[in-house]
Amino acid sequence: MGGFLAKESPASQEETSKGAHRMLVEPWRTTDWTPQGRKRLMDEIAAYNPPLNSVEKIRVLLVGQVGAGKSSFFNSVNSVFRNHVRSQAMVGVHDTSVTWKYRTYPVRLGSKNKTLPITFCDTMGLEEREFASLKIDDVINILKGHVPDWYQFNPHAAMQPDTPGYIVSPSLKDKIHCVVFVIDGSKLEILSEKVEQKLKTLRQKAKELDVPQIILLTKVDEICSPLKENISDVYRSRAILEQMQVASGKLGIPLSLIVPIKNYCSELELKNDIDILILIAVRQMIRLADSYLDNFRLAESDMAMRNSSRRKSPHSETSKGADCMLEKPWRLIDQPSGGRKQLMDEIAEFKPPLNSVQKIRVLFVGQIGAGKSSFFNSVDSVFCGHVINNAPAGADGKSVTKKYRTYEVKNRSTGKPLPILFCDTMGLEERELASLRTDDVISILKGHIPDGYQFNPIAAMQPNTPGYIKSPSLKEEIHCVVFVVDGSNIEILPEKMETKLKEIREKANEFELPQLVLLTKVDEISSFLKEDVSDVYKSQAVKQKMETASGKLGIPLSQIVPVKDYCSEVELKDDVDILILLALRQIVRFAQRYLENFSSNQSAVVEP
Structure with a gap:
């Protein structure tokens, strides 16, 4: 988009030999990197309430290749809200998934006995080998709410209705409200064709269920070396922007729904700029999930919603399929109060710079x-x-x-x-x-x-x-x-x-x-x-x-x-x-x- 175009800084011109490590003068996304900005993000997330009484917490599914950083992201979110670096979900550095069970993780607020209004759902990682990877049918079952916490994945066979623990009639609160594709940004170009195809298939299945999706582009400090010292320059990095564009092209997800982050891995202390990137990602997930759930806040009773697996609308006509009107607009537009005339005047008075x-x-x-x-x-x-x-x-x-x-x-x-x-x-x-x-x-x-x-x-x-x-x-x-x-x-x-x-x-x-x-x-x-x-x-x-x-x-x-x-x-x-x-x-x-x-x-x- 136009906002992604910016000039290179004079300092960056000294780094022409580094190619993609050039930094732009103006950021292509604006962010408040101050401690006050961090606090506002934390307060906004902690104060969020889902739009339905029947859903106390939004459920976010993390999906990605082995080693991309799914479990690390949860640990990082947990660290931010617990106010010190900690690990709860198991994290590995090998090519084999350390997550063999379906796990749901709450996030506690500091030392209080209170949790965030969000539950992170972690899965077995994706691999090229068919019998060592999460199966597509298992992901579909997770999306629909059939898989219980602690379910042991079987890479040879997906969960079936007669499998012990299978949730036969899941309610809306058991289903997934947002899917997060976790992608290792430092290895995006060498993403294997089989894993890429699996990600695309999962994306299509989520789209069929109308579940919103977002990409977390991890390991940004490994993509652009200047970010190792100052992660707050992430939105000035040409290399990060280019990697986001590659990810958008591979998975067909808009650039606006791709968020670059750095997880806490080797750090022992929290850092304000890393926290803010993580909080921006969480806020985006909440907003997408909120928009999704808001489509269920209609005239139907809670019972009707629990029996429904698809979105409803007060104006929907089942015979027309996708031809339905939502209660709230899915895009807010900056329409001037003066309406048509003010828009005409704004365009007519424009002068090229x-x-x-x-x-x-x-x-x-x-x-x-x-x-x-x-x-x-x-x-x-x-x-x-x-x-x-x-x-x-x-x-x-x-x-x-x-x-x-x-x-x-x-x-x-x-x-x-x-x-x-x-x-x-x-x-x-x-x-x-x-x-x-x-x-x-x-x-x-x-x-x-x-x-x-x-x-x-x-x-x-x-x-x-x-x-x-x-x-x-x-x-x-x-x-x-x-x-x-x-x-x-x-x-x-x-x-x-x-x-x-x-x-x-x-x-x-x-x-x-x-x-x-x-x-x-x-x-x-x-x-x-x-x-x-x-x-x-x-x-x-x-x-x-x-x-x-x-x-x-x-x-x-x-x-x-x-x-x-x-x-x-x-x-x-x-x-x-x-x-x-x-x-x-x-x-x-x-x-x-x-x-x-x-x-x-x-x-x-x-x-x-």
Whole structure:
């Protein structure tokens, strides 16, 4: 996301030979590292109460490869709240799991006879060897609440309903409310294919049960040597950010749900910065579990909830499956009190942070029919005051955009254009000779292609092609890339199309360009949104589509925005306008953060 882009510090430039050990000037996550910040985190965690009377403690399942640090994390949390380094869960350093039983651990608050509102559930570690590793079916049983504390794992056979101790009818309090994948960040690149596949399978099973998931990236001090002395620089480390991106790509979990930590291993005394990293991770688990449990806080009685294994909603319709509305929105948006007008004014008054760039340039890329041109027309309609169509949009399966076009939007109320140029491209197709070429996209990103250029699907633009801009300035380059994806059929996105989008995303990553996904046609995803899209962030179906898009493209959920374009409507609607404006504001913010990385005298991006 835009917030992850930052400049290297002058001091770090002395460490160029260390490569990934470079430290950035600005942290890509902000954190209060003071003792007061530590105390606030501890108080917030200790004061938490689950939203259901039937659930006294949230249950968090720790899953990971042998030696990744599952048991060490529990011991570290216990150490923080007991105020001294201690070990309760067994920890090993060999390649064989020391956890052979299913164990649930409470965490005590100091010397008081009081525990945190969280129970950590520890499992046998994952291994490549089939008969020395936790079985997938056992994890499913744990998620559903069938496995009791102290159950002895049998690597040859998963627990069955007739196994002694099997909990036949578990209540919600017996089930798992959040799954934590514990990954050794120092060995992520050499994660074995079999273990990676097991982690992906477990992730899919948890998704099927709607259980929220998070990654703990452990051993951060072994990833980046400067962190050995000062762990509070973790969010300035380029190496940590890159490892988190690798983890996100491998497991398809958004970057926002990956937390870097360091466990207490060789230390004898607590350290404020290590404590804070551990507490941030615990707080994130609690928030995810709370959101999950809140979906059960409905009109059903406690008894009905104990007999239910899936989420319910006061508006759910069982015949519609995932097409249900949640009681609370799953994403809170910073919507100004002035609503539509205030959003329009904020966008219209934006000024790029560089004098050399008068307008930000936003490139739209997507499959034919996904809604690239339609989104531009929708933005134009909002600022014009009525539905219009300036960019040609089609629906016959063939791209109507044959040229590279840049579009300006005029604010009707002021008569001035917005500080944004929309760059539209030929649509992507599976057929290689009827689609936008990846090399042409690279040329657009670098600013070599002029407005009005006629795409040639047989050959990409070359330096000797008429019109080629040989020495583009920063104002001619792209400042944000927007992938436009049809949310109504994201599951059946062709493999070739998915590969093309990933290739373009990789190229944008090379230039450190911020990227956003517009998930279009939300009214076709959920029938509840056909009349009013203002409840889009209560839609379980839209959330699932966004998660699918995140997994396919490797883009964090926080960088995916649902929208509805104006297609069949003849009049503007406030709810549609606001979704479009929220997406546009996010694009502007991303581009702004990107441009802030250039000093006022820079005129072009340094090519990798």
